[in-house]
Amino acid sequence: MAEVSLHKTYPASAVPTWDFETDVAAIGFGASGACAAIEAADAGAKVTLFERNSGSGGASGLSGGEIYIGGGGGTDVQIAAGFKDSTEDLAAYLKAAGGPCVDEAKCDLYAREALAHFAWLKAQGVPYRGNYLPGKHIEPTDDSTLIWSGSEAAAPFCDLANPAPRGHVIQHMGWGGGRPLVDVLEASARSKGVEVVTDARAVALVEDGDQIVGAIMRIDNTNRFVRAAKGIVLATGGFVMNEAMRRKYCPESFRINDPIGDKDDGSGIELGVAAGGDAIHMDQFFTTCPWTMPESHAYGVFVNLAGQRFINEDCYHGRVSRCAVDQPGGKVYLLLDSAHFQQPPDFGRISIAGTGDDWEEVERELEMAEGTLSATMAFYNRHARQGRDPLFDKRPPILTPLEQGPFVALELNFQSSYFSFFTLGGLRTSTDGEVLDRAGRPIAGLFAAGRCTSGLPAWGHGYSSGMSLADCTFFGRQAGRKAAGG
Amino acid sequence: MAEVSLHKTYPASAVPTWDFETDVAAIGFGASGACAAIEAADAGAKVTLFERNSGSGGASGLSGGEIYIGGGGGTDVQIAAGFKDSTEDLAAYLKAAGGPCVDEAKCDLYAREALAHFAWLKAQGVPYRGNYLPGKHIEPTDDSTLIWSGSEAAAPFCDLANPAPRGHVIQHMGWGGGRPLVDVLEASARSKGVEVVTDARAVALVEDGDQIVGAIMRIDNTNRFVRAAKGIVLATGGFVMNEAMRRKYCPESFRINDPIGDKDDGSGIELGVAAGGDAIHMDQFFTTCPWTMPESHAYGVFVNLAGQRFINEDCYHGRVSRCAVDQPGGKVYLLLDSAHFQQPPDFGRISIAGTGDDWEEVERELEMAEGTLSATMAFYNRHARQGRDPLFDKRPPILTPLEQGPFVALELNFQSSYFSFFTLGGLRTSTDGEVLDRAGRPIAGLFAAGRCTSGLPAWGHGYSSGMSLADCTFFGRQAGRKAAGG
Numbered sequence: 001m002a003e004v005s006l007h008k009t010y011p012a013s014a015v016p017t018w019d020f021e022t023d024v025a026a027i028g029f030g031a032s033g034a035c036a037a038i039e040a041a042d043a044g045a046k047v048t049l050f051e052r053n054s055g056s057g058g059a060s061g062l063s064g065g066e067i068y069i070g071g072g073g074g075t076d077v078q079i080a081a082g083f084k085d086s087t088e089d090l091a092a093y094l095k096a097a098g099g100p101c102v103d104e105a106k107c108d109l110y111a112r113e114a115l116a117h118f119a120w121l122k123a124q125g126v127p128y129r130g131n132y133l134p135g136k137h138i139e140p141t142d143d144s145t146l147i148w149s150g151s152e153a154a155a156p157f158c159d160l161a162n163p164a165p166r167g168h169v170i171q172h173m174g175w176g177g178g179r180p181l182v183d184v185l186e187a188s189a190r191s192k193g194v195e196v197v198t199d200a201r202a203v204a205l206v207e208d209g210d211q212i213v214g215a216i217m218r219i220d221n222t223n224r225f226v227r228a229a230k231g232i233v234l235a236t237g238g239f240v241m242n243e244a245m246r247r248k249y250c251p252e253s254f255r256i257n258d259p260i261g262d263k264d265d266g267s268g269i270e271l272g273v274a275a276g277g278d279a280i281h282m283d284q285f286f287t288t289c290p291w292t293m294p295e296s297h298a299y300g301v302f303v304n305l306a307g308q309r310f311i312n313e314d315c316y317h318g319r320v321s322r323c324a325v326d327q328p329g330g331k332v333y334l335l336l337d338s339a340h341f342q343q344p345p346d347f348g349r350i351s352i353a354g355t356g357d358d359w360e361e362v363e364r365e366l367e368m369a370e371g372t373l374s375a376t377m378a379f380y381n382r383h384a385r386q387g388r389d390p391l392f393d394k395r396p397p398i399l400t401p402l403e404q405g406p407f408v409a410l411e412l413n414f415q416s417s418y419f420s421f422f423t424l425g426g427l428r429t430s431t432d433g434e435v436l437d438r439a440g441r442p443i444a445g446l447f448a449a450g451r452c453t454s455g456l457p458a459w460g461h462g463y464s465s466g467m468s469l470a471d472c473t474f475f476g477r478q479a480g481r482k483a484a485g486g
Numbered sequence: 487m488a489e490v491s492l493h494k495t496y497p498a499s500a501v502p503t504w505d506f507e508t509d510v511a512a513i514g515f516g517a518s519g520a521c522a523a524i525e526a527a528d529a530g531a532k533v534t535l536f537e538r539n540s541g542s543g544g545a546s547g548l549s550g551g552e553i554y555i556g557g558g559g560g561t562d563v564q565i566a567a568g569f570k571d572s573t574e575d576l577a578a579y580l581k582a583a584g585g586p587c588v589d590e591a592k593c594d595l596y597a598r599e600a601l602a603h604f605a606w607l608k609a610q611g612v613p614y615r616g617n618y619l620p621g622k623h624i625e626p627t628d629d630s631t632l633i634w635s636g637s638e639a640a641a642p643f644c645d646l647a648n649p650a651p652r653g654h655v656i657q658h659m660g661w662g663g664g665r666p667l668v669d670v671l672e673a674s675a676r677s678k679g680v681e682v683v684t685d686a687r688a689v690a691l692v693e694d695g696d697q698i699v700g701a702i703m704r705i706d707n708t709n710r711f712v713r714a715a716k717g718i719v720l721a722t723g724g725f726v727m728n729e730a731m732r733r734k735y736c737p738e739s740f741r742i743n744d745p746i747g748d749k750d751d752g753s754g755i756e757l758g759v760a761a762g763g764d765a766i767h768m769d770q771f772f773t774t775c776p777w778t779m780p781e782s783h784a785y786g787v788f789v790n791l792a793g794q795r796f797i798n799e800d801c802y803h804g805r806v807s808r809c810a811v812d813q814p815g816g817k818v819y820l821l822l823d824s825a826h827f828q829q830p831p832d833f834g835r836i837s838i839a840g841t842g843d844d845w846e847e848v849e850r851e852l853e854m855a856e857g858t859l860s861a862t863m864a865f866y867n868r869h870a871r872q873g874r875d876p877l878f879d880k881r882p883p884i885l886t887p888l889e890q891g892p893f894v895a896l897e898l899n900f901q902s903s904y905f906s907f908f909t910l911g912g913l914r915t916s917t918d919g920e921v922l923d924r925a926g927r928p929i930a931g932l933f934a935a936g937r938c939t940s941g942l943p944a945w946g947h948g949y950s951s952g953m954s955l956a957d958c959t960f961f962g963r964q965a966g967r968k969a970a971g972g
Contacts, residue, residue, distance in 0.1 A: 007762070007924045100737035248766045248914065251586035270924060276493070280734045283769040306877040308794045326812070369876030371865055379857055390855030391792040428734065438493045438756060 004204045004216055004223055006270040012208035018227040022048040022195070024483045025215060025228040026235055027202045027268065030058025031178075032450030032472040033235035034185035036433075036480030038124065041192035043484035045230055049194050050217055052201040052263055056186045057179065059237050059261045059422065059451065060472060064139035065177025066149060067473060068456075068466035070166040072115040077146045078164055081132030085164040087111045092161035093152060097462035101281045101424075106456055109431045110474055117474050118168065124188040126181060127171040136298040136398075138290060138317065138465070139175045150464025151315040155393035167466040181469075200224070205232065205271050205446070212275055212445035231445045231483030233433070235476060238423035238451035239266025240285075249282035249425065255325050256287055256419035264422065268452035272427040275446055276437040281454045282425030286463040287325055288318035289412050289419045290348045296340040299400055300410075301380055305329040307363065307372030309380070312394035322460045325414055333366065334410040335359075335377065337402035344410065348418045353411035362407050373409075377402065424460060426453040433479025447479040490690045490702055490709055492756040498694035504713040508534040508681070510969045511701060511714040512721055513688045513754065516544025517664075518936030518958040519721035520671035522919075522966030524610065527678035529970035531716055535680050536703055538687040538749060542672045543665065545723050545747045545908065545937065546958060550625035551663025552635060553959060554942075554952035556652040558601040563632045564650055567618030571650040573597045578647035579638060583948035587767045587910075592942055595917045596960055603960050604654065610674040612667060613657040622784040622884075624776060624803065624951070625661045636950025637801040641879035653952040667955075686710070691718065691757050691932070698761055698931035717931045717969030719919070721962060724909035724937035725752025726771075735768035735911065741811050742773055742905035750908065754938035758913040761932055762923040767940045768911035772949040773811055774804035775898050775905045776834045782826040785886050786896075787866055791815040793849070793858030795866065798880035808946045811900055819852065820896040821845075821863065823888040830896065834904045839897035848893050859895075863888065910946060912939040919965025933965040 002014040024040040026033040029051035040047045051058075069075055071090035078085050091111035095102050110117075122128065133144035140147055149167025151157045170177040170184075190196065199219060206214035206225065214227045239245040240259040245266045247254070273279050292298040302320065304310055304327040311323045324332045333353060344350045354365030363373040381401040383390055389399055411417070427435050427448045434442035449455075455471035457463050488500040510526040512519040515537035526533045537544075555561055557576035564571050577597035581588050596603075608614065619630035626633055635653025637643045656663040656670075676682065685705060692700035692711065700713045725731040726745040731752045733740070759765050778784040788806065790796055790813040797809045810818040819839060830836045840851030849859040867887040869876055875885055897903070913921050913934045920928035935941075941957035943949050 005925070100740060248764065251767075254586060273924065278734065281737075281769075283767075306795075309792075369865075369869070372877070375861055375865070379855075379861070383855070391858070438759065439491070 006203065006267055007274050009207035009275050010204040010216055012206050012213050015206060015225045017225065019224040020048060020226040022046050022226065022228055023230040024233060024480065025050060025226050026233040026480065027215065028058060028235035028237060029056040029196065030235060030237060030450065030472065031060035031182060031185060031469055032476035033233065034182060034189050035473045035476030036233040036235055036449055037189045037194045038185065038192060039477040039480035040484040041189070041194050043481050045484035047194045049189065049196050050200040050202065051196065051198045054198050056182050057262060059264055060469060061179045061182045062260065062262060063178030063469060064175060064465065065170040065172060065181035066139065066167045066466040066469060067121065068149065068166050068464060068470040069114045069118045069168045070164055071111045074164065075115060075118055075168065077128065077130050077132065077168060080130065081146060083164045086162070089161040089164065090114060093157060094456060096157050096160045097150065097459065097464055097467065099459035099462045101284060101454065101458035103455070103458060105431050110456060110470065113474065121473065125184045128168065129171040132165065136292050136295050138292065139177065140169055141174060143171045143173045145169055145171065149466050151319050154314040155312055202236065202267060202271060205275050207275065210444060212443060230485055231447050233479045233483050234268040234272055234448040234452050235450050236268030236452045237261060237264035238426060239269060240264045240422040242266045250285055250423055252283065253285045253421055255414050256421050257415050258418055258420045259422065260420045261422050264451065268448065269426050272435050272446065272448055272452065275435070276443055277435045278428040278438045279426060280428045281458055284424040284458060284460045285421050286318060286424055286457065286460050287419050287421035288321040289417055290345065291334050291350065291412060292317045293345050293348065294342045296342060297334065297336060297344065299340045299398055301335045301377065301402060303333050303335060303373055303376055307368050307376050309376060309391060312389060312392035314394050314398035316464050318463050319461055321419065324412060325419065330415060331411055331413040334412060335402060336408050336410065337404045338406055339404040340402065341408050350410050350412055350417050352408055354409040356407050357405045359407055362409050366409055422451065424454065424457055426451060429453045431478065432482040433475055434482060447483045449476040449479040492689065492753055493760050495693035495761050496690040496702055498692050498699050501692060501711045503711065505710040506534060506712040508532050508712065508714055509716040510719060510966065511536060511712050512719040512966065513701065514544055514721035514723060515542040515682065516721060516723060516936065516958065517546035517668060517671060517955055518962035519719065520668060520675050521959045521962030522719040522721055522935055523675045523680045524671065524678060525963040525966035526970040527675070527680050529967055531970035533680045535675065535682050536686040536688065537682065537684045540684050542668050543748060545750055546955060547665045547668045548746065548748060549664030549955060550661060550951065551656040551658060551667035552625065552653045552952040552955060553607065554635065554652050554950060554956040555600045555604045555654045556650055557597045560650065561601060561604055561654065563614065563616050563618065563654060566616065567632060569650045572648070575647040575650065576600060579643060580942060582643050582646045583636065583945065583950055583953065585945035585948045587770060587940065587944035589941070589944060591917050596942060596956065599960065607959065611670045614654065615657040618651065622778050622781050624778065625663065626655055627660060629657045629659045631655055631657065635952050637805050640801040641798055688722065688753060688757060691761050693761065696930060698929060716971055717933050719965045719969050720754035720758055720934035720938050721936050722754030722938045723747060723750035724912060725755060726750045726908040728752045736771055736909055738769065739771045739907055741900050742907050743901050744904055744906045745908065746906045747908050750937065754934060755912050758921050758932065758934055758938065761921070762929055763921045764914040764924045765912060766914045767944055770910040770944065770946045771907050772804060772910055772943065772946050773905050773907035774807040775903055776831065777820050777836065777898060778803045779831050779834065780828045782828060783820065783822060783830065785826045785884055787821045787863065787888060789819050789821060789859055789862055793854050793862050795862060795877060798875060798878035800880050800884035802950050804949050805947055807905065810898060811905065816901060817897055817899040820898060821888060822894050822896065823890045824892055825890040826888065827894045836896050836898055836903050838894055840895040842893050843891045845893055848895050852895055908937065910940065910943055912937060915939045917964065918968040919961055920968060933969045935962040935965040
């Protein structure tokens with residue numbers, strides 16, 4: 001009796017009987033698994049999609065439903081709003097956003113294919129209103145399509161690639177477009193004959209020689225054997241919900257406290273590594289704190305406990321938040337004047353740490369040494385009046401002096417404020433979604449996509465909204481097509 | 487014909503004939519392998535030590551031969567010099583130094599056993615002069631024994647553990663005590679009957695069922711089969727010399743340019759992972775730039791490109807260097823006044839970037855905005871005169887005003903200055919040196935020690951001199967003893 005384990009492949013010779021026989025088995029019914037299933041079905045494969053929950057969704061279903069798209073002259077939405085975009089600029093931005101963790105081949109391929117991918121999403125039935133919503137938004141509060149969703153217009157990114165807004169959001173009123181996005185993808189998958197098996201959790205991969213030929217799914221408390229003649233696609237998400245894995249591979253994430261995900265326990269990564277796969281950039285995570293809400297707070301200035309600025313605050317809220325978590329001590333402050341301060345929303349758990357009629361008084365309230373925060377703000381305001389930020393190259397219009405008292409310092413506390421986060425490290429895959437071994441060779445029969453892989457959103461400091469769903473949907477399709485023999 | 491690969495175990499059933507038969511095979515003849523061999527031999531095992539070079543050494547042989555020792559009331563050297571040390575303080579320091587990557591069990595065990603380990607080193611023949619050398623030293627320039635080799639006396643460490651100097655260096659005139667240290671360990675190993683096979687490179691592990699039973703060594707361009715009845719000890723070092731592994735697992739290390747090591751190509755990590763081992767904290771690296779040479783430069787102040795300080799500079803030179811590499815842009819500046827400046831040694835490739843009769847002039851020479859560096863130094867000097875550093879809690883005597891012109895800014899450039907570095911991530915092992923699988927279970931027959939494991943020096947920001955050799959020698963012994971059946 002062979003052992004059934006996430007950490008070891010199961011020999012095909014020990015399989016008593018195949019309970020399911022299919023061509024392509026996708027594991028995980030978020031956006032990645034759905035797109036893999038659709039493409040595999042379109043390529044003529046029999047496809048079975050397994051999901052541990054009772055329905056589709058995954059972390060994609062909890063997201064904003066925003067997809068990072070552009071290049072090729074621009075999407076119809078970008079063009080209608082007066083923005084230009086090029087494939088080169090999209091690729092350059094993606095590469096800068098990947099930082100030291102970048103997979104350049106994935107960036108280049110996605111940049112070339114993004115417009116076609118947008119058309120494909122629409123063909124599946126994803127609705128887009130088609131308009132541009134100006135301003136700083138985490139997600140559109142109405143049913144608008146296009147928003148700035150990254151650091152495109154901020155230094156150093158704007159010097160590396162011509163900026164354009166690229167966050168394309170499903171038409172859906174308010175936050176939470178991820179749920180309807182998955183609904184559309186599910187409907188498409190079902191219409192193509194994809195068989196869906198819910199309440200089924202992957203517990204092992206089945207190997208025959210050097211080939212992955214199936215998986216063991218736990219269904220009704222019983223191990224069920226799935227033969228996948230053409231391939232398995234892992235689409236099980238990251239490991240943000242697995243504290244032991246985080247401790248081993250991403251310990252910095254314990255500086256913050258609000259994991260977001262569904263059942264992202266890293267099981268797909270474990271399965272892939274057990275089959276010889278290579279897990280990379282496992283220390284990387286995305287985080288954000290909703291400090292740009294209300295929108296006027298985007299004009300604020302961040303300082304660390306030494307009263308120093310540390311970032312151009314016109315970057316994407318997540319980049320600012322990620323850099324904040326790098327600062328010494330357990331918190332940072334967001335400084336605002338009365339022209340920009342409003343009560344922050346409760347869910348952010350951002351509190352007022354100090355107020356004052358001038359920045360000196362705020363400094364004293366925060367018990368900072370004289371001439372720290374106040375000197376930082378005097379320097380900032382002096383240059384902001386001239387439209388310059390000599391330290392971090394923040395730019396107008398977000399660059400504006402904060403000089404209308406009274407003044408306030410909001411505390412973003414890494415442990416008690418809402419710093420949501422998820423992991424970015426995972427299996428190393430080819431641009432076709434093949435899981436690669438440590439020598440860089442594809443593992444026959446094994447494919448993966450989404451956050452159980454390291455993909456477009458590889459580097460926490462460069463994450464932009466829509467980048468993960470772009471990766472999930474596009475490279476999910478790649479994996480599904482390749483698994484089907486395409 | 488089975489494949490011979492670092493990335494796959496080789497089936498025992500395919501071994502044509504055993505060319506070597508031993509009880510314990512240690513792979514790698516640096517300090518870790520030597521100590522493993524000695525302990526295994528002392529436990530009665532037949533031991534064979536394989537080394538890919540033509541002689542012993544490894545990265546240990548390139549080191550300063552410094553070992554981090556203390557606790558238990560203090561070593562004879564600490565006591566003679568008037569220092570007290572406790573097991574609790576040693577453990578607390580080691581844990582703080584491990585940061586988010588800490589293995590608390592290893593810290594606790596080592597803290598309890600450090601004095602006995604010191605006695606064991608002496609029993610092997612390692613000579614110690616027995617004196618304390620005050621001051622800031624990277625390595626003793628004479629044959630002294632005890633130096634401050636970490637951040638013990640600096641915040642926040644000094645608030646977490648009572649400080650004591652713990653760097654114990656073999657008696658050896660000048661830098662480079664690692665070579666004579668390995669010589670002593672080699673002589674001890676040979677005296678105990680350890681068989682040494684040089685010019686032998688490990689290319690695969692041999693597995694029988696779930697047990698590692700041997701290895702394939704490449705000798706004279708031929709694969710030779712080694713049966714190890716009791717166990718294999720991997721002691722092959724880190725992966726600093728393997729650019730592909732660094733790119734995948736430690737991409738931040740490309741910010742700097744001077745890998746130090748011998749043939750540290752990560753092969754032991756690959757072998758261990760192929761056997762089901764778990765590689766952890768692979769993103770961590772040690773780095774240092776010799777900015778404390780001459781010693782008067784230890785009194786300098788670091789600023790980043792924004793003219794901001796970022797660390798209490800009385801920390802260990804490696805911690806300061808590691809934090810420097812976190813700063814935006816490609817360089818930092820070390821600021822000195824004429825009371826402390828001397829020409830830096832050539833090998834550091836640290837150049838003069840600016841000078842001035844006051845800090846304002848230095849600021850202009852560095853093309854920094856008015857009121858950045860100069861304000862930083864005015865603030866620093868004002869408080870240093872009072873013996874305080876409100877920003878980073880640097881303490882006297884290293885905290886001293888820099889006010890005697892002319893002034894100088896030295897440039898530490900991450901790409902062109904000498905930032906030596908090596909990797910800290912590796913196999914996860916038990917305190918007995920067993921290689922653990924991803925579920926935390928020991929892999930039968932497989933042991934590891936030193937920089938192919940994640941050990942005491944787990945976190946680049948907390949590294950202290952002597953911590954790696956403490957880990958190599960002590961946990962090398964643990965692995966050897968356990969492999970021998972102890």
